[in-house]
Amino acid sequence: MLDLQPLLCPRSIAVIGASTQPEKVGGVPIRLLGELGYGGRVFPVNPGADTVQGLRAYATVADIGEPVDLAIVAVPAPAAPDVMAQLGQAGTRAAVVFTSGFAEVGGGDALQHALATQAHAHGVQLLGPNCLGAMNLRERMFATFSPIPLSGVPPVGHVGLVSQSGAFGAYAFALAREAGLGLSHWVTTGNEAGLQVADVIEWLANDPQTQVILAYVEGARDGMRLRRALAAARAAGKPVVIAKVGTTAAGASAAQSHTASLAGEDAVYQAVFDEYGVHRAHTLEAFFRLGYTLARGRRPAKWQSATGLAADAVAPVAIVTVSGGVGIMMADSAETLGLPLPHMPDTAAQALRAAIPFASTANPIDVTGQVVAQPQVFVDALANVARCGQYGAVAAFLAGGVNAPRLWPVLQDTVSALEADRHAAPLLISGVMDDDKRAWLEARGCLVFREPAHTMEAVAALAKAAAMEAAADAPVGADNSAPLHPPALPPDATALSEAEAMAWLAAAGVPVVPHGVAQHAEAAVDLAESIGYPVAVKICSRHILHKSDIGGVALNLRDADAVRAAFAQVRRAAAQARDAGGNAVPFEGAIVAGMARGWGEIMVGVRRDPVFGLVALAGIGGTAVEIFRQMAFGLAPLSRQRARAMLTQSRAAALCSGHRGHPAIDLDAVADVLVNVSRAAAAIGDRLDTLEINPFIVGPDGLVAADAVITLR
Amino acid sequence: MLDLQPLLCPRSIAVIGASTQPEKVGGVPIRLLGELGYGGRVFPVNPGADTVQGLRAYATVADIGEPVDLAIVAVPAPAAPDVMAQLGQAGTRAAVVFTSGFAEVGGGDALQHALATQAHAHGVQLLGPNCLGAMNLRERMFATFSPIPLSGVPPVGHVGLVSQSGAFGAYAFALAREAGLGLSHWVTTGNEAGLQVADVIEWLANDPQTQVILAYVEGARDGMRLRRALAAARAAGKPVVIAKVGTTAAGASAAQSHTASLAGEDAVYQAVFDEYGVHRAHTLEAFFRLGYTLARGRRPAKWQSATGLAADAVAPVAIVTVSGGVGIMMADSAETLGLPLPHMPDTAAQALRAAIPFASTANPIDVTGQVVAQPQVFVDALANVARCGQYGAVAAFLAGGVNAPRLWPVLQDTVSALEADRHAAPLLISGVMDDDKRAWLEARGCLVFREPAHTMEAVAALAKAAAMEAAADAPVGADNSAPLHPPALPPDATALSEAEAMAWLAAAGVPVVPHGVAQHAEAAVDLAESIGYPVAVKICSRHILHKSDIGGVALNLRDADAVRAAFAQVRRAAAQARDAGGNAVPFEGAIVAGMARGWGEIMVGVRRDPVFGLVALAGIGGTAVEIFRQMAFGLAPLSRQRARAMLTQSRAAALCSGHRGHPAIDLDAVADVLVNVSRAAAAIGDRLDTLEINPFIVGPDGLVAADAVITLR
Numbered sequence A, B: 001m002l003d004l005q006p007l008l009c010p011r012s013i014a015v016i017g018a019s020t021q022p023e024k025v026g027g028v029p030i031r032l033l034g035e036l037g038y039g040g041r042v043f044p045v046n047p048g049a050d051t052v053q054g055l056r057a058y059a060t061v062a063d064i065g066e067p068v069d070l071a072i073v074a075v076p077a078p079a080a081p082d083v084m085a086q087l088g089q090a091g092t093r094a095a096v097v098f099t100s101g102f103a104e105v106g107g108g109d110a111l112q113h114a115l116a117t118q119a120h121a122h123g124v125q126l127l128g129p130n131c132l133g134a135m136n137l138r139e140r141m142f143a144t145f146s147p148i149p150l151s152g153v154p155p156v157g158h159v160g161l162v163s164q165s166g167a168f169g170a171y172a173f174a175l176a177r178e179a180g181l182g183l184s185h186w187v188t189t190g191n192e193a194g195l196q197v198a199d200v201i202e203w204l205a206n207d208p209q210t211q212v213i214l215a216y217v218e219g220a221r222d223g224m225r226l227r228r229a230l231a232a233a234r235a236a237g238k239p240v241v242i243a244k245v246g247t248t249a250a251g252a253s254a255a256q257s258h259t260a261s262l263a264g265e266d267a268v269y270q271a272v273f274d275e276y277g278v279h280r281a282h283t284l285e286a287f288f289r290l291g292y293t294l295a296r297g298r299r300p301a302k303w304q305s306a307t308g309l310a311a312d313a314v315a316p317v318a319i320v321t322v323s324g325g326v327g328i329m330m331a332d333s334a335e336t337l338g339l340p341l342p343h344m345p346d347t348a349a350q351a352l353r354a355a356i357p358f359a360s361t362a363n364p365i366d367v368t369g370q371v372v373a374q375p376q377v378f379v380d381a382l383a384n385v386a387r388c389g390q391y392g393a394v395a396a397f398l399a400g401g402v403n404a405p406r407l408w409p410v411l412q413d414t415v416s417a418l419e420a421d422r423h424a425a426p427l428l429i430s431g432v433m434d435d436d437k438r439a440w441l442e443a444r445g446c447l448v449f450r451e452p453a454h455t456m457e458a459v460a461a462l463a464k465a466a467a468m469e470a471a472a473d474a475p476v477g478a479d480n481s482a483p484l485h486p487p488a489l490p491p492d493a494t495a496l497s498e499a500e501a502m503a504w505l506a507a508a509g510v511p512v513v514p515h516g517v518a519q520h521a522e523a524a525v526d527l528a529e530s531i532g533y534p535v536a537v538k539i540c541s542r543h544i545l546h547k548s549d550i551g552g553v554a555l556n557l558r559d560a561d562a563v564r565a566a567f568a569q570v571r572r573a574a575a576q577a578r579d580a581g582g583n584a585v586p587f588e589g590a591i592v593a594g595m596a597r598g599w600g601e602i603m604v605g606v607r608r609d610p611v612f613g614l615v616a617l618a619g620i621g622g623t624a625v626e627i628f629r630q631m632a633f634g635l636a637p638l639s640r641q642r643a644r645a646m647l648t649q650s651r652a653a654a655l656c657s658g659h660r661g662h663p664a665i666d667l668d669a670v671a672d673v674l675v676n677v678s679r680a681a682a683a684i685g686d687r688l689d690t691l692e693i694n695p696f697i698v699g700p701d702g703l704v705a706a707d708a709v710i711t712l713r
Helices: A027-035 A079-088 A109-119 A168-181 A197-205 A223-235 A249-261 A264-278 A284-296 A324-337 A348-357 A375-387 A407-420 A435-445 A452-470 A498-507 A521-531 A560-574 A622-629 A640-649 A651-656 A669-687 B028-034 B075-091 B109-121 B166-179 B198-205 B223-235 B249-259 B266-276 B283-297 B324-337 B348-354 B377-387 B407-420 B435-443 B452-470 B498-507 B520-530 B560-576 B623-627 B638-648 B652-656 B667-687
Strands: A012-016 A041-045 A070-073 A094-097 A126-127 A134-138 A141-144 A154-161 A183-188 A213-217 A238-245 A315-323 A393-397 A427-428 A445-450 A514-517 A535-539 A554-555 A590-594 A600-609 A611-620 A633-634 A686-699 A702-705 A710-713 B013-018 B041-046 B070-073 B096-097 B125-127 B132-138 B142-143 B158-165 B183-188 B212-217 B241-242 B318-321 B394-396 B429-430 B448-450 B516-517 B535-539 B553-557 B589-593 B601-607 B613-620 B632-635 B689-698 B702-705 B709-712
Touching: A012 A027, A012 A079, A027 A041, A027 A141, A070 A079, A070 A134, A070 B689, A079 A094, A079 A109, A079 B394, A079 B407, A109 A126, A109 A375, A154 A168, A154 A284, A168 A183, A168 A284, A168 B324, A183 A197, A197 A213, A213 A284, A223 A264, A238 A264, A238 A284, A249 B623, A264 A633, A284 A445, A284 A452, A315 A324, A315 A375, A315 A452, A324 A393, A324 A452, A348 A375, A375 A393, A407 A435, A427 A452, A435 A445, A445 A452, A452 A640, A452 B283, A452 B452, A498 A590, A498 A669, A498 A710, A514 A521, A514 B132, A514 B689, A521 A535, A521 A560, A521 A590, A535 A560, A560 A590, A590 B109, A600 A651, A600 A669, A611 A622, A611 A640, A611 A651, A611 A669, A622 B623, A622 B652, A633 A640, A640 A651, A640 A669, A651 A669, A651 B623, A669 A686, A669 A702, A669 A710, B013 B028, B013 B075, B013 B249, B028 B041, B028 B142, B075 B096, B075 B109, B075 B632, B109 B125, B142 B498, B158 B198, B158 B283, B166 B283, B183 B198, B198 B212, B198 B223, B212 B283, B223 B266, B223 B535, B241 B266, B241 B283, B249 B266, B266 B632, B283 B448, B318 B452, B324 B394, B324 B452, B377 B394, B377 B407, B394 B452, B407 B435, B429 B452, B435 B448, B435 B589, B448 B452, B498 B516, B498 B589, B498 B667, B498 B709, B516 B520, B520 B535, B520 B560, B520 B589, B535 B560, B553 B560, B560 B589, B601 B652, B601 B667, B613 B623, B613 B638, B613 B652, B613 B667, B632 B638, B638 B652, B638 B667, B652 B667, B667 B689, B667 B702, B667 B709
Parallel strands: A012 A041, A012 A070, A070 A094, A094 A126, A154 A183, A154 A213, A213 A238, A315 A393, A393 A427, A427 A445, B013 B041, B013 B070, B070 B096, B096 B125, B158 B183, B158 B212, B212 B241, B318 B394, B394 B429, B429 B448
Antiparallel strands: A134 A141, A134 A183, A514 A590, A535 A554, A535 A590, A600 A611, A600 A686, A611 A633, A686 A702, A686 A710, B132 B142, B132 B183, B516 B589, B535 B553, B535 B589, B601 B613, B601 B689, B613 B632, B689 B702, B689 B709
């Protein structure tokens, strides 16, 4: 982990290019640090001035006469590398470079490289260039040229915010201020020549002032750094909310031109986020709402996960409503999110019906408009479901009821009593109300929303956070307890032959069809007889991956003559084949393999993502994979739970559960086959380019690989 | 169309059960009508009082001495039917019944029936019972017992709001007031013993004061009435926004217990909404936002529809942003919604780059933080794209820029100039700003949002509205110009035999496999020889629908012996078969049919929805239909555009466009086959229960039906 203490908690700050004009880029930070109460020392550096905004100015950083923790750099781009060298020589520990005109513009790469090289050579931690800076709200440290803190600062709190984009960061700052969301730190990373969003996430994960991390990401330059940062947050039990933009082709193309990010394939990002339990936001509104929810929301009293993965946890919720219609909308939302809606316990239901005969006592619990006449009945219903032990959370819709003079006092009594009860389920309220009542409720642990559906989304996010916090000590992904002992890899090959690939898979515990390699026709017949008809005969070569395209595959051969004819055909095809370099391919033999019988096909693969490394994918094979494209992704090696979840997400699990009258097969065993495929790929390690099994035949004995392709780097 | 003039524009109102206490159910409307300035006459009816809240009271409605337009009824439920009879005898034209305790509670059905019968017998238009009443904001007519108008009323405007749920209606009223959304009428329909939401929509469609209709629906009691109402709104060019709740199983079960609605199958509702271009909202927030967007938003300067359906129209949009990051989020949102993002025209791009070299001039157009220093450049970019003619709308993200003292005046100049230019694309702005600036922008035709993604959703909604308005005169669904002349239906049958079903389809222009019916084995062989091998032999009977379950189907028969054996097998199966009543089934023969060859299967069906009538569905057959359940729905008979859209939505179109190297086939011709299937079903009319073709074989000659089942009522 990089130590961001000099950047975010500096005891002294030099401003290089300090301006006497407080509205200039080099003047704003001097003004902010002075006016807003920064407690450390500030050294303006400006060769043309004796004082800057009332502070003694220095001609160079060396003239300060002592090393400073942090330098703010606001000099023209061409001068920045030299300034960085001077900072390093003066012992400066960290630098924020505001200046733009580096990699984000054509031809700016070299200058950015020079800047980063100087920073690295002198051990100066670099934030930027082309960034809006950083803030530590507790220390009143404002190393930014945005004037926005002058018009007000959010409360000091426990949300750390980091953004690749400066403008996004500034807007987020304004929205946090408006919503009263308490921040610990605020960091924008710009072109990321030094520090990346991932480094800041990792530091915040270890920062005792920060409990929730909000991050805006266009593209991770170093996927492994991001994974390490998310693992640190997970281990610290701190929820991470990420707005990852560039999810579509249009967005990705825009991102590339913005901060020169490679947006990457969104499904892979999503797999990473799923693995580490990241809460994902697709809009600014959701980004902040998740921040509010996770920073202030009490965790559900109970939760459960169908997949065993903490990221899939949900909490049973009681919906208590004064409007049946809104209750139905909330129930729709709960079901969409997978939140169970268990019925109200009998005694509570009887009490409610005794008081309001028209009330609906299932779930949603509809107290009806009678709440106006009988407010105590409503709050009693709330308290009963919150305490009954079967709900993780209680979501109440009150319309304008909180403001009703007769309801408010009894609601206050109930909320106070529930706050004091450690076992009571937390309360989430939607409706319109005065600001002071909202603040009163929030101070007592209630979350408050205007939109009823948002209470459901909040329960879902809190359940996931609770499960992630409980699982903080568990390892991420698969445990690699049993090492594999697969065959050696051919040193210079760019692929394995099918037989070699099959051997790798078999060594990893993946069932493969019975097979052997024959050098001549009669050996092929002998193999076929020992395997049993029908069989397939296919070219076996490291140099020919698309066997069927060149006539190198014959399927469903039912007797010796057919095998002989197929062998001859395959041999002819091999003789005409050319490798990638256009050279003739030596005939290495033909693979003779049994025809697996089953009722469906699954496609499983592992490939190397340029950002995040090995990624496994799975889905139904055949027409489905091409037309519906419902593939599920996971980081390799997979855990059994992740493999099971991938089978469910891709619907491949449907082929295993008594599909069209076929016998059901053990889904855990199928998941273990996926795990073993992913371990085989991981065992190949850095050499692996892609591994694909298409098809895996689904039959009464589970999965069996009928074909395999492994390409190497 | 029902005339709601007496209900919504009454010249006189009687309140039956009028209370001297202004906070009671029978007292609130008297107070509202008095205090809020209703211009007509109000007659309290209360046998125990001489005056009610300062008005002369009458012992009975007859004592008023003249017929009133509207009666508000607030008497105990058991008295309501008698009161309704008295109202009718007195010549009352409409009645709002507040009272609850009817069909929404166990045992209340009979009382509700009695109430409705009296209203119907006397020609009194009935709203309710168990409803919160109605309002006409222009006429200051408040026939409700909700006290909510006392704390303020929304502005008079052009949005008509109708809700089945009273509490939803009240909350909607409060939100409209808070948002300053101008309303024309507000109606809650409650138990709908008389008027339904559909009736109100239809009347609002013809009301000159109403331009946009917002409706909350739990379940339509009479689907044809809803379709007629939506058709009226469509013909009037008035957008309809519907919050249809009960979309999930949990929500539907809650809806059933709420106002005794049958929630119906959500996909069918969606098909109806698609057909009539209804804007659907899934949250309260979206419901109001759509209302605001459609009531105040200028329509896009241009739009296009890939399917030819107005409901699928989109507008090309220019994104102009001061934050690259937020621009990317907006681009993601645009792509998700299908909004094209054409690049900025060259001249405008050059002007922008000349002023701000770092600016991104593709689309999103990123003016960067330089907007602070060069506000004129930003507004020039806005004006250039708005006027260039290639965008339907311009969506600008300004962060906090509207409040910036240097930007605001130049933005005002630009907005004023664009407002005056009829050809300029409308402007949608997101960001934070002071309320007065927001109001100023809105008054000049800009829509303003806080969330940047909402500008994209607004453009999508406005494009759809513009296309619907342009298509207002076009007929909905298929034109039935060419009547069918199909065979007669057997009078008492509950199904057609496969041969009869094939004949119906063929008569409607649906390609079917060559086939014939044989009574004995040699006739079957003759048929097979004339059709050509391979063939299928299947039981042909009106009484046996699940032929393969009882061994009544033999496929891929390749010679005469196989046909003879299959005929014998089918005959044995028929001899053992029993009909639904347990009786032996007479052998009517076996169908001998050619085996169509192709590369995929499509499943097409028509079934009778209990609410909306005949609904067509289509999707990829085989495993896909069971596992992915990606079926598309449309109202039968289908238009060609709708059929094409269904093929695309269900991905069945992928099988027609060169799938796996097969030749591409004409999608219009395939769509026409679906149209003809839907017309065959429609021609059967009221007798039709279900029609299913599974599979349609997709091959080089297009679709051919390999099997058909038609069940009758």
